[in-house]
Amino acid sequence: MSVTPRDNAAFEAGIKLGALYHQFVGSPVSLKTADSLEKAIAESISVQPFVKSISVSIDRQMIKDNLSSFGYTELKGPMLKVDAVIKYHEYEASVGIQFKDGYPLMFIKDIKEVKG
Amino acid sequence: MSVTPRDNAAFEAGIKLGALYHQFVGSPVSLKTADSLEKAIAESISVQPFVKSISVSIDRQMIKDNLSSFGYTELKGPMLKVDAVIKYHEYEASVGIQFKDGYPLMFIKDIKEVKG
Amino acid sequence: MSVTPRDNAAFEAGIKLGALYHQFVGSPVSLKTADSLEKAIAESISVQPFVKSISVSIDRQMIKDNLSSFGYTELKGPMLKVDAVIKYHEYEASVGIQFKDGYPLMFIKDIKEVKG
Amino acid sequence: MSVTPRDNAAFEAGIKLGALYHQFVGSPVSLKTADSLEKAIAESISVQPFVKSISVSIDRQMIKDNLSSFGYTELKGPMLKVDAVIKYHEYEASVGIQFKDGYPLMFIKDIKEVKG
Numbered sequence: 001m002s003v004t005p006r007d008n009a010a011f012e013a014g015i016k017l018g019a020l021y022h023q024f025v026g027s028p029v030s031l032k033t034a035d036s037l038e039k040a041i042a043e044s045i046s047v048q049p050f051v052k053s054i055s056v057s058i059d060r061q062m063i064k065d066n067l068s069s070f071g072y073t074e075l076k077g078p079m080l081k082v083d084a085v086i087k088y089h090e091y092e093a094s095v096g097i098q099f100k101d102g103y104p105l106m107f108i109k110d111i112k113e114v115k116g
Numbered sequence: 117m118s119v120t121p122r123d124n125a126a127f128e129a130g131i132k133l134g135a136l137y138h139q140f141v142g143s144p145v146s147l148k149t150a151d152s153l154e155k156a157i158a159e160s161i162s163v164q165p166f167v168k169s170i171s172v173s174i175d176r177q178m179i180k181d182n183l184s185s186f187g188y189t190e191l192k193g194p195m196l197k198v199d200a201v202i203k204y205h206e207y208e209a210s211v212g213i214q215f216k217d218g219y220p221l222m223f224i225k226d227i228k229e230v231k232g
Numbered sequence: 233m234s235v236t237p238r239d240n241a242a243f244e245a246g247i248k249l250g251a252l253y254h255q256f257v258g259s260p261v262s263l264k265t266a267d268s269l270e271k272a273i274a275e276s277i278s279v280q281p282f283v284k285s286i287s288v289s290i291d292r293q294m295i296k297d298n299l300s301s302f303g304y305t306e307l308k309g310p311m312l313k314v315d316a317v318i319k320y321h322e323y324e325a326s327v328g329i330q331f332k333d334g335y336p337l338m339f340i341k342d343i344k345e346v347k348g
Numbered sequence: 349m350s351v352t353p354r355d356n357a358a359f360e361a362g363i364k365l366g367a368l369y370h371q372f373v374g375s376p377v378s379l380k381t382a383d384s385l386e387k388a389i390a391e392s393i394s395v396q397p398f399v400k401s402i403s404v405s406i407d408r409q410m411i412k413d414n415l416s417s418f419g420y421t422e423l424k425g426p427m428l429k430v431d432a433v434i435k436y437h438e439y440e441a442s443v444g445i446q447f448k449d450g451y452p453l454m455f456i457k458d459i460k461e462v463k464g
Contacts (some may be wrong), residue, residue, distance in 0.1 A: 343355055
């Protein structure tokens with residue numbers, strides 16, 4: 001079986017999560033600036049091809065727990081909760097990043113064919 | 117149809133390419149240091165789960181064409197040629213990054229079921 | 233002469249510009265999302281120690297000139313105009329990033345002693 | 349007093365450390381690949397202007413302590429030990445990154461005028 005639109009939906013979804021993670025993890029962040037960083041990450045990824053929707057939230061409690069004596073920390077993988085829907089032709093892949101079992105896991109929640 | 121190993125092979129392959137691109141693009145590089153950067157990128161990505169093989173090459177001519185007066189440039193997307201095989205359960209996804217039509221494109225070459 | 237507050241003002245200013253550049257260059261951006269990326273970059277760097285003020289602007293014309301057929305591009309060094317004031321003890325370093333002679337240059341505009 | 353070569357030595361040194369940190373922190377790394385990553389980081393930064401020498405070492409014990417169940421981790425700031433000498437005109441700034449008091453600190457060890 002050659003490469004299908006379903007394969008590409010999953011592939012494109014993976015690209016977006018890998019890009020998001022390695023582009024933005026490491027950014028300085030504090031409780032005051034978490035809002036603008038969340039918004040910028042979501043908007044930045046949303047301009048890429050095939051992104052139907054994306055939401056990004058940064059765990060405020062983990063920011064607090066990691067604050068240095070200077071009052072800030074760096075965005076770390078475990079702080080990220082991401083939900084995204086990537087649409088490639090008639091296939092939609094719902095994917096996410098979530099902290100689980102000690103790691104920031106990337107996973108496919110669902111892939112389905114949609115009409116129209 | 118629920119999420120399949122084939123879906124995850126494609127998804128994991130996408131993660132690796134997105135990660136590679138956004139982690140290493142921007143690194144200072146010259147003709148003398150292209151070798152060590154290629155090696156480090158390939159080895160770095162190879163430690164991630166499900167990576168069966170990966171090769172990374174940086175276009176020397178594009179480095180030359182982009183050298184600043186200080187004798188170096190930054191790694192740019194179009195300079196990258198990547199070939200990788202991601203294996204998830206019994207599925208192997210062969211994927212790549214290649215400069216084409218003015219862009220660094222990420223694509224699936226092939227996904228297949230392998231025995232053993 | 234041992235290390236002085238003036239030295240550290242210049243050093244800290246350099247750290248912020250190097251960090252900003254290598255953290256955010258490569259981020260996907262379009263005309264619609266340039267605002268949120270500018271804001272997030274400025275706020276992210278502003279939480280770091282010794283940053284008194286910072287402004288970040290992304291050249292809209294260069295975004296337009298670099299748009300792919302998908303309607304976006306990546307943040308590139310030449311698109312960035314940054315002005316920042318770093319204060320270390322009684323010294324303020326005014327520094328910037330600006331596109332000049334084909335390169336995104338980082339430079340010190342002024343370092344001065346301030347009272348109070 | 350206007351901007352001096354000594355100021356620029358400190359400023360350029362800061363740029364290199366900020367760049368190094370935010371370019372490479374987040375890279376996947378294991379005990380087997382730490383060598384190639386160290387080498388690539390050092391060589392990458394060494395091509396930038398005014399870098400006279402640089403050494404980079406990644407703490408192997410911290411890699412071990414952070415290994416995921418997949419046998420790798422990501423390069424984190426505290427794992428980095430960096431020593432660099434930046435030369436601007438007749439001034440040499442010796443700077444470093446070192447883990448201390450719970451943080452990866454960047455600091456100037458010494459700035460001096462050198463003849464020839």
